[in-house]
Amino acid sequence: MKRFSKAILASVALSAAVLAAPVHALTIGFSQIGAESGWRSAETQSVKEEAAKRGFRLKFSDAQQKQENQIKAVRSFIAQGVDGIFLAPVVETGWHRVLKEARDANIPVILLDRGIKVSDESLYLTKISSDFVFEGRLAGAWLAQEMQGYANVVELQGAPGAAPAIDRKKGFGDVMDMFPGMNITASQTGEWTRTKGKEVMEAFLKAQGDDIDAVYAHNDDMALGAIQAIKAYGLTPGKDVKVLSIDGIKAAFESMVAGDLSATVDCNPLLGPLAFDALETALAGGSVEKWIVQHDKINLQADAADMIDDRKY
Numbered sequence: 001m002k003r004f005s006k007a008i009l010a011s012v013a014l015s016a017a018v019l020a021a022p023v024h025a026l027t028i029g030f031s032q033i034g035a036e037s038g039w040r041s042a043e044t045q046s047v048k049e050e051a052a053k054r055g056f057r058l059k060f061s062d063a064q065q066k067q068e069n070q071i072k073a074v075r076s077f078i079a080q081g082v083d084g085i086f087l088a089p090v091v092e093t094g095w096h097r098v099l100k101e102a103r104d105a106n107i108p109v110i111l112l113d114r115g116i117k118v119s120d121e122s123l124y125l126t127k128i129s130s131d132f133v134f135e136g137r138l139a140g141a142w143l144a145q146e147m148q149g150y151a152n153v154v155e156l157q158g159a160p161g162a163a164p165a166i167d168r169k170k171g172f173g174d175v176m177d178m179f180p181g182m183n184i185t186a187s188q189t190g191e192w193t194r195t196k197g198k199e200v201m202e203a204f205l206k207a208q209g210d211d212i213d214a215v216y217a218h219n220d221d222m223a224l225g226a227i228q229a230i231k232a233y234g235l236t237p238g239k240d241v242k243v244l245s246i247d248g249i250k251a252a253f254e255s256m257v258a259g260d261l262s263a264t265v266d267c268n269p270l271l272g273p274l275a276f277d278a279l280e281t282a283l284a285g286g287s288v289e290k291w292i293v294q295h296d297k298i299n300l301q302a303d304a305a306d307m308i309d310d311r312k313y
Ligand code: AHR
Pocket: 036, 037, 038, 039, 040, 113, 114, 164, 192, 218, 219, 220, 246, 247, 267
């Protein structure tokens, strides 16, 4: 049998590897807000998994809830010449300059899960998100019906300046305004987290006690914190106080199965496949819708046990 030298075998192996590798692995920069909620961790995982599946190199930056960190990350992605940028904007305003820099460098920016306020929409390629005003309206409509039009409601808002906090407040408020017997008696930020949701709910209970009929939380994590506070206060969540939230994470379904959380509105965090579809379409010269909207529904406690096994996040 013919023998080959080690050097020849190594060079054959290298050539095979070079031929098998993609001509140019594309690089994407992802500026994520942080890891404030179960929802956000699910979104991060969705993008990471999809990048790996499609053979993209991913540069990931966690902004720790700070816009200045996101702006720095986007500038660094531009300097590194990435092929596209995914941006989950922590707040709505203050993006014009950095997005102009990305556009000048011909780098498409995809807004993931939240919108921004800019006068020039050509600064980004598309926004992939839910309709947060609709989510708030859906939550309000369910609660008004559940309470037959009469309730004192406390509201746990998301972080100030964030699109879902602004829009979910507006959508819910629009519906409350239609029912003279539905009153929002207190409204404060719980910063999207369980810890802060619990802390703010403790203060609401201290001030209003069992006059509170319902809690509307802009996300599940704050609702789960509020449930802890309600129990510690000696009331029964789901019975004495209805608790309603948005996101639809698995932990919220567990809470509904336990009889604590009353309902949660879906908000899809698994946006990785849609984001890469949009980017690939744009890079191939195709056109992309300006808003790729996710359609949500409400999940009720009575159905939670049947649905929980299918929850993917
Ligand atoms: O932008 C989506 C929101 O951000 C989610 O509802 C919330 O949990 C999050 O952190």
